[in-house]
Amino acid sequence: MPGSAVMGITLLGLGVFVCYQGLELALGKPSSPGPGFVPFGLGLFLTILSALYLSQSFRGREKGNDRGDGSGSRRLIMAVGVICFYALAVTWLGYLLTTFFLFAIWLSLIERKDWVQTFSLACAACGAVYLFNTLFSVQLPAGLLRGFIR
Amino acid sequence: MEQISGLLYGFSVALTWSNLFFCFLGALVGTLVGVLPGLGPAATVALLLPITFKLEPVSGIIMLAGIFYGAMYGGSTTSILLNIPGEAASVVTCIDGYQMAKKGRAGPALAIAAFGSFIAGTIGVVGVNFLAPPLADFAVRFGPPEYFALTLFGLFLAAYLASTSLVKGLIMVILGLLLCMIGIDPIAGIPRFSFGVLPLQEGLDFIPLAMGLFGIAEILINTERAMKTELITRRVGRIWISLQDWAEAKWAILRGSVIGFLVGILPGGGAVIGSLISYAVEKRVSKNPEKFGKGAIEGVAGPEAANNSAATGSFIPLLTLGIPGNATIAMIFAALMIHGVTPGPLLITEKPEIFWGVVASMYIGNGVLLLLNLPLVGMWVQVLRVPYFVLAPFVVLLCIVGVYSTRTNVFDIWVMIIFGVIGYIFRKLAFEPGPLLLAFVLGTISERAFRQSLLMSKGSPLIFFERPVSAVLMVVLIILIGMQIAFLFRKKSQSINQFRGGG
Numbered sequence: 001m002p003g004s005a006v007m008g009i010t011l012l013g014l015g016v017f018v019c020y021q022g023l024e025l026a027l028g029k030p031s032s033p034g035p036g037f038v039p040f041g042l043g044l045f046l047t048i049l050s051a052l053y054l055s056q057s058f059r060g061r062e063k064g065n066d067r068g069d070g071s072g073s074r075r076l077i078m079a080v081g082v083i084c085f086y087a088l089a090v091t092w093l094g095y096l097l098t099t100f101f102l103f104a105i106w107l108s109l110i111e112r113k114d115w116v117q118t119f120s121l122a123c124a125a126c127g128a129v130y131l132f133n134t135l136f137s138v139q140l141p142a143g144l145l146r147g148f149i150r
Numbered sequence: 151m152e153q154i155s156g157l158l159y160g161f162s163v164a165l166t167w168s169n170l171f172f173c174f175l176g177a178l179v180g181t182l183v184g185v186l187p188g189l190g191p192a193a194t195v196a197l198l199l200p201i202t203f204k205l206e207p208v209s210g211i212i213m214l215a216g217i218f219y220g221a222m223y224g225g226s227t228t229s230i231l232l233n234i235p236g237e238a239a240s241v242v243t244c245i246d247g248y249q250m251a252k253k254g255r256a257g258p259a260l261a262i263a264a265f266g267s268f269i270a271g272t273i274g275v276v277g278v279n280f281l282a283p284p285l286a287d288f289a290v291r292f293g294p295p296e297y298f299a300l301t302l303f304g305l306f307l308a309a310y311l312a313s314t315s316l317v318k319g320l321i322m323v324i325l326g327l328l329l330c331m332i333g334i335d336p337i338a339g340i341p342r343f344s345f346g347v348l349p350l351q352e353g354l355d356f357i358p359l360a361m362g363l364f365g366i367a368e369i370l371i372n373t374e375r376a377m378k379t380e381l382i383t384r385r386v387g388r389i390w391i392s393l394q395d396w397a398e399a400k401w402a403i404l405r406g407s408v409i410g411f412l413v414g415i416l417p418g419g420g421a422v423i424g425s426l427i428s429y430a431v432e433k434r435v436s437k438n439p440e441k442f443g444k445g446a447i448e449g450v451a452g453p454e455a456a457n458n459s460a461a462t463g464s465f466i467p468l469l470t471l472g473i474p475g476n477a478t479i480a481m482i483f484a485a486l487m488i489h490g491v492t493p494g495p496l497l498i499t500e501k502p503e504i505f506w507g508v509v510a511s512m513y514i515g516n517g518v519l520l521l522l523n524l525p526l527v528g529m530w531v532q533v534l535r536v537p538y539f540v541l542a543p544f545v546v547l548l549c550i551v552g553v554y555s556t557r558t559n560v561f562d563i564w565v566m567i568i569f570g571v572i573g574y575i576f577r578k579l580a581f582e583p584g585p586l587l588l589a590f591v592l593g594t595i596s597e598r599a600f601r602q603s604l605l606m607s608k609g610s611p612l613i614f615f616e617r618p619v620s621a622v623l624m625v626v627l628i629i630l631i632g633m634q635i636a637f638l639f640r641k642k643s644q645s646i647n648q649f650r651g652g653g
Contacts, residue, residue, distance in 0.1 A: 007579050011321060018328060025335075025342060030609030033601045035335040035342055039328065046324045053317050072374040079373045079546075080571060083366070086550055087563040095551075103543050110373065111539040121540060125547060132551060139558055140551065 008054030015050050018043030078110050094143020099129045153280050156498070160506030164514055169209055173511045176213035177518045180220020185228055185530045186541070190238060191221035192584070193364040195481040197545070199357055199488075200552040207489035208504050212511040214482050219271060219461045219512065222421055223519045226263035226454050227530050230256060239421035239457035242429045246442060246449030253445050257389045262399050262447055263454040264523040265391070270407035270455035271516040274462025277411050278469070279509055282498070286470040289495035294606065295613050298599035299620035301592045303627050304473055307416055308585040311423055316634055318581050326589025327596070329354055336598055349561045356484045358553045358566035359590060363583040364477070365549040366570025369542050371577055389527055399451035402432050406455030413456070414463025420476040424460035425453035462512060468493050469505055473592065477584040480591040 021036070022043055028034025082105045090098045103122035107113045113121075130149070133140045142149050163169060183194040195214050202210030225240030230247035243263065250259040292300075305327075309319030332343045333353025344350035391399075409431060410424035432452040433442045442449050467473045472494030474480040486493050491501055498505045523530075553566045573583055607613035615621045 003575075004579055007575070021343065025340065030604055030611075032609075033604055035338040035340045038597050038600065039331055039342065042324050042327055042331075046321065046328075049317055049321050049324065053321065056317070072376065075376065076370055076374040076574075079370055080567070083546060083550070083567055083570070087560060087567060090550075090554075090563075091560060099547060102547065106543040106546075107539065113539065121543075125544065128544075129547060129551060140554060 002057060004057040005054065008050055008057050011050035012047060012054060015043050015045075015047030018046060075110050079106070082106055082110070090143070091141050092143055094145045094149075095129060095133065095140035096126050096145055096149065097143065099126050152283055156283065156502065156506045157279055157510060159502060160508075160510030161513075163208060163503050163507035164212065164510040168206075169212055169507065169511065170514070172205070172209045172213040173216050173515050174518055176216020177220040177223075177515050177522060179213075180217040180222075181224035181519065181522050181530065182533060183217065184221035184224020184226075184240075185533055186536070190364070190368070191218050192360075192477045192481065193368050193545075194221070195478050196357065196360040196364050197548050197552055199360075199481060199485055200555045202485050203488065203556070207486065207491050207501075208507045210485055210489065211482060211504060211508050212515075214485055215465070215508055215512065216515045218478050218482070219458060219515060220519055220522075222271075222454075222457045222461045223264065223267045223523050224530065225457070226267070226450070227260065227523075227527065228534065230259045230263065230450070231531065232534070239425050239460075240454075241422070242425045242453045243450055245429070246444070246446045249443065249445035250447065250450065255445065258391050258395050258447065259450050260527055261389045261391045261524065262395060262451045264520060266399065266403040266406065266451040266455040267458040267523075268516055268520040269403050270410060270459040271462055271519070272513065273404075273407040274411050274414070274459035275509060275512040275516065277459075278462060278465055278512070282466050282470050282505075282509075285466065286495040286498050289471050292471075292495070292619065293617070294599040294602035295617050295620040296623075298596060298603055299614055299623040299627075300471060300473055301596035301599065303623045304467070304475065305585070305589055305592060305596070306627055306630065308476070308588050310630070310634075311416070311420075314580055314582075319585050322576075322581055322583070322586040323589040326586035327593040329359070329586075330590045330593030331597070336594065337601055349559065354565060354590075355557065355562055356481075356590065357556050358562040359569050360477075360481055360484070360587060361549045361553055362566040362569025363573035363576075363587060365545060366566060367573025367577060367583070369545055369549075370570060370574040372538065373542060389524055395447050399447045402428075402448035402452035403455045405431060405435075406452035407459045409452075410456030410459035411463040414460030414475070415466050416475065420464055421457035421460040424456040428452040428456035465508070465512075469497055469508070470495060472497075472595070474588060477587045480588050483591055 019040055020043075022038075022040025023036060025036030025039065026034040027036050027040055082102055085105070086098050086102050089101070093101075100122045103125045104118055107118040107121055108115070129140070164173065179194065179198070180191065183191060194217055198214065198217065202214065205213070222239055225235060226243050226247065229235045229240040229243040230251050233244050233248040235241040235244055247259045247263070250256065305323045306320075309323045310316055328343075330353075332350055333341065334351060335342050341351050406424075406428040409428045410421070413424040413427060414420060429442075429449060429452060432446075432448045433439050436442065436446070436448060438446075464475045464479050467475050468479050468483055472483075472492060474483040483493055486504075491497070491504060549566060550563055553562045554560070556562065576583055576586075603613050604611070613620075614624050
């Protein structure tokens with residue numbers, strides 16, 4: 001099934017779900033519209049438009065942009081993974097260590113750079129984020145390094 | 151005259167050392183992102199939004215505005231020298247700009263792009279200067295029906311103009327409106343679409359959404375492609391224009407300035423469409439249309455002028471009506487709201503330092519950009535040597551730190567990641583994220599105006615046709631929709647006839 005068809009079906013399902021939620025929230029009357037009034041209307045429009053999009057997709061008129069090759073998908077999954085790692089680990093490890101690992105993983109595994117380039121850029125990034133945190137008083141979590149840094 | 155005295159006051163605000171610095175910084179960063187392919191002005195404004203929280207509102211807006219119009223200047227450099235548009239509005243500059251460079255005329259192409267941008271940018275600011283105050287005076291009388299009609303019209307135009315397909319554009323608008331409904335209903339006070347998740351009851355924040363859709367999605371697309379930067383080997387030569395070049399380009403610059411300004415005022419219009427229309431017009435009015443595509447200087451001058459005046463013109467609906475017309479302006483709208491400043495017809499009277507300060511800074515910014523882009527073009531060419539593998543993780547880091555710093559909440563980082571992946575899928579399937587973001591910003595105004603209008607009229611939708619401004623907008627909207635439906639039917643009947651003829 002082409003990607004556009006999967007998208008169309010997802011949007012269609014979302015449209016129906018929003019309509020249902022709109023009904024649950026109470027539609028009210030036209031003279032005093034309730035909290036579900038506008039969402040219900042939008043859900044209805046989304047359902048109609050998704051059906052149109054889906055029909056275009058099945059007729060082959062909907063084409064996406066370029067399709068990546070296998071190595072592209074691997075790079076993409078690793079990039080998303082390393083960003084998720086940052087979100088998961090930042091509170092526990094602290095911003096400096098997670099920044100270091102973000103750069104180390106990105107440059108060594110995704111970009112396949114040698115360890116000298118990886119290490120020096122990761123250190124530079126840590127310096128930059130430390131400066132940013134100090135200058136703008138951002139209060140990024142210090143994590144394991146609490147007591148050593150702000 | 152109100153405009154002149156206002157402008158003089160604006161210069162007194164913009165010419166302070168700190169505001170001059172932020173104007174220069176905005177122009178510099180704007181040129182930089184314009185030059186660098188793979189990072190547009192919308193993504194950059196999203197990235198730098200959190201930094202403006204620490205600044206005075208006027209300084210922050212001066213900097214963000216500088217990034218927006220500065221990117222239009224810088225975008226031409228890579229188009230001309232590398233045949234790679236630095237940002238979307240410079241795509242059309244590639245056609246003749248690169249051909250000029252191949253013929254050894256990179257210098258005149260860069261010079262006419264910079265001069266054209268300067269002239270158009272200045273014409274655009276003069277337009278904002280003189281048109282915005284009367285428009286704001288007029289808009290003071292607007293009530294909920296006018297605001298609903300305006301936002302509806304704006305969102306339809308955004309869907310229509312900013313996307314390759316109207317169906318996709320409208321889907322994006324509806325998704326944006328639905329996303330802004332997450333949280334407490336502004337009238338009934340009931341949580342909607344929060345499913346018991348506490349952070350969702352506060353509603354989605356604009357910054358993680360914008361950074362995800364523009365910043366992270368852009369990085370994911372470029373990482374998948376393993377984007378590489380190419381080293382410049384072409385000689386730029388002397389950056390100046392001859393009298394003959396000037397004679398050939400001057401009317402193209404003026405036409406481009408006017409076209410761009412008018413398109414920029416339209417919601418959903420903006421710099422990309424302005425430059426495309428300008429190129430089409432130049433080709434049509436030219437005595438030698440066969441020159442286009444082979445290095446016609448008018449093909450560089452017109453579109454470059456148009457994208458600059460469009461960028462400036464798009465400030466008019468924001469500053470006078472409080473309605474942003476494109477994604478970058480929507481982010482400047484968000485920045486104003488975060489600072490407690492509501493853009494709209496009362497901005498000129500209630501916060502004159504912001505309105506006139508920003509307008510005056512645009513005059514200064516245009517001069518700064520001319521200086522940055524003409525003598526320093528060699529430096530910008532060197533910037534292109536920064537490898538993308540260095541740039542990408544830094545942008546990711548800036549996104550994460552920027553999102554976290556706004557509310558010191560890891561939940562927002564997750565929201566950004568989710569919308570980054572969604573934004574990536576949208577781009578793969580050619581869904582433009584701009585209308586979604588615009589709808590997210592306008593959704594609250596639009597829904598409130600719609601429900602208040604119905605309360606005022608006791609449920610009669612005729613209220614939107616009883617007041618002149620809303621009636622005109624609604625009628626134009628109905629005509630536009632009717633034209634689209636008629637066009638679709640005609641296309642369908644033509645394809646059926648072709649099929650029968652072929653069979």
